[in-house]
Amino acid sequence: MGPGAFHRAHQAVYIDDILSQEKDWAICGVSLNSAGVKEALKDQDFLYTLVTLDQEISYRVIGSIKDILVAPHQPAQVLSRLRDPNTRIVTLTITEKGYCLGTDGALDFNHPNIQRDLSSPSTPVSPIGYIVESLRLRREAGVQPYTVVSCDNLMENGTRLFQAVSQYAVHISPDLATWIEDEACFPRTIVDSITPQTDDELRNHVTSATNIIDSWPVGREAFTQWIVEDQFSLGRPDWECAGVTMVGAVEVYAKAKLRLLNGAHSALAYLGILAGFDTVYEAINEEKLSRFIHSMMTREILPTLKSTSGFDLMTYIGSLLKRFQNPVIKHKLVQISSDGSQKLPIRILSVISENLEAGRPIERLCLVIAAWMQVIRRKALINSPIVDPLADKLIAIGWRDANGHAELLNDFLSLEAVFPASLTASKIFRTALTQAYRSLGSGEKSDAFKALE
Ligand code: CS2
Numbered sequence: 001m002g003p004g005a006f007h008r009a010h011q012a013v014y015i016d017d018i019l020s021q022e023k024d025w026a027i028c029g030v031s032l033n034s035a036g037v038k039e040a041l042k043d044q045d046f047l048y049t050l051v052t053l054d055q056e057i058s059y060r061v062i063g064s065i066k067d068i069l070v071a072p073h074q075p076a077q078v079l080s081r082l083r084d085p086n087t088r089i090v091t092l093t094i095t096e097k098g099y100c101l102g103t104d105g106a107l108d109f110n111h112p113n114i115q116r117d118l119s120s121p122s123t124p125v126s127p128i129g130y131i132v133e134s135l136r137l138r139r140e141a142g143v144q145p146y147t148v149v150s151c152d153n154l155m156e157n158g159t160r161l162f163q164a165v166s167q168y169a170v171h172i173s174p175d176l177a178t179w180i181e182d183e184a185c186f187p188r189t190i191v192d193s194i195t196p197q198t199d200d201e202l203r204n205h206v207t208s209a210t211n212i213i214d215s216w217p218v219g220r221e222a223f224t225q226w227i228v229e230d231q232f233s234l235g236r237p238d239w240e241c242a243g244v245t246m247v248g249a250v251e252v253y254a255k256a257k258l259r260l261l262n263g264a265h266s267a268l269a270y271l272g273i274l275a276g277f278d279t280v281y282e283a284i285n286e287e288k289l290s291r292f293i294h295s296m297m298t299r300e301i302l303p304t305l306k307s308t309s310g311f312d313l314m315t316y317i318g319s320l321l322k323r324f325q326n327p328v329i330k331h332k333l334v335q336i337s338s339d340g341s342q343k344l345p346i347r348i349l350s351v352i353s354e355n356l357e358a359g360r361p362i363e364r365l366c367l368v369i370a371a372w373m374q375v376i377r378r379k380a381l382i383n384s385p386i387v388d389p390l391a392d393k394l395i396a397i398g399w400r401d402a403n404g405h406a407e408l409l410n411d412f413l414s415l416e417a418v419f420p421a422s423l424t425a426s427k428i429f430r431t432a433l434t435q436a437y438r439s440l441g442s443g444e445k446s447d448a449f450k451a452l453e
Pocket of ligand 1: 153191192193194195261262265266335336337343
């Protein structure tokens with residue numbers, strides 16, 4: 001589910017890698033929203049070019065996707081594919097918001113798609129609704145559940161998904177929920193490979209380098225990682241051969257990746273946008289910003305993580321900074337800045353909560369939150385679109401402030417879907433955030449640089 005650029009640059013490549021050995025695996029993508037990917041790929045047999053953006057750029061045709069279904073246009077086909085005993089693994093790359101979770105990590109029963117699906121469960125629209133309905137159909141037909149593999153940047157991704165599925169299934173039938181709990185597997189994973197959005201520059205580049213007109217190639221860095229807990233109900237490909245790390249538990253690595261890589265990404269995005277940069281490469285090469293990111297990682301994030309044997313956190317930080325400095329990748333800050341209301345609780349706010357509890361500093365992390373608010377405010381001011389499931393609320397907050405309303409911080413903090421009550425009740429947090437917000441002045445470039453000092 002979600003055959004966007006990341007799926008096609010990551011999981012589809014790992015499947016492609018094993019096809020010479022295990023020819024009976026293939027992917028059917030399910031687009032949950034738009035027909036864009038299907039329209040682009042159908043006339044090229046769902047083949048596409050993977051461009052590896054390294055010092056030496058390389059090109060490879062990926063052939064593991066056999067078909068793409070578009071859920072809003074083909075809901076019955078999607079359910080029948082999911083019910084098919086040949087469907088053995090369902091991966092999800094649906095981004096944080098696709099899971100419809102609240103700040104407590106549980107399924108948000110007020111989410112319009114969940115309410116809609118619960119009122120009409122046999123014709124779902126949400127991924128959770130599709131999973132539960134198709135598992136119900138499999139149970140009815142005596143077919144074992146497929147393994148559900150969340151590949152999104154959520155803490156405890158498999159567990160969260162399993163809980164959301166169970167909470168939803170109980171409303172359909174408690175027996176079904178018990179069957180899912182007993183029979184289905186939801187391994188946790190870490191996925192990692194920096195994958196910028198495809199643009200015309202990449203398309204034209206592919207055409208001139210390969211002589212192939214590809215409607216939707218994907219480009220990513222050479223580094224790629226997939227760590228998966230080895231729990232599969234209906235078997236799996238021999239992924240180790242393709243470099244997938246199959247483990248007993250992913251937890252330690254997951255926290256490090258989400259906080260250090262994704263946390264630093266969000267910091268670079270909001271502070272970098274205010275400082276007038278366009279890409280991660282530009283932002284990380286600015287001295288003040290780069291120093292800030294380094295101290296945020298080492299002083300405020302590192303203390304929340306554990307090094308284990310074979311996984312040294314300082315080495316990991318060094319490797320991340322090097323990846324951010326890849327000059328060939330034009331990873332747009334605006335891409336990373338999308339969906340802040342979904343990403344920041346996982347990447348930054350959870351770290352702030354832990355630091356508060358342990359009496360550790362939070363100033364730099366608060367500056368990231370304040371920068372997010374400033375970016376929203378500035379966008380609202382010029383009516384620039386905000387990509388976020390809470391966009392309407394965020395624009396209203398930013399717009400009120402732009403018109404002389406002084407309550408911006410309180411308005412933001414009242415967003416229960418973003419800020420947990422435990423955090424908004426903390427005086428230390430409110431003070432640090434207020435200071436951080438003030439230090440950004442009116443969000444001009446020069447203010448951002450001053451705040452980084
Ligand atoms: C990024 C991630 O857009 C974002 O929010 O932080 O997509 C990041 O590039 C990937 O998680 C890297 O594996």
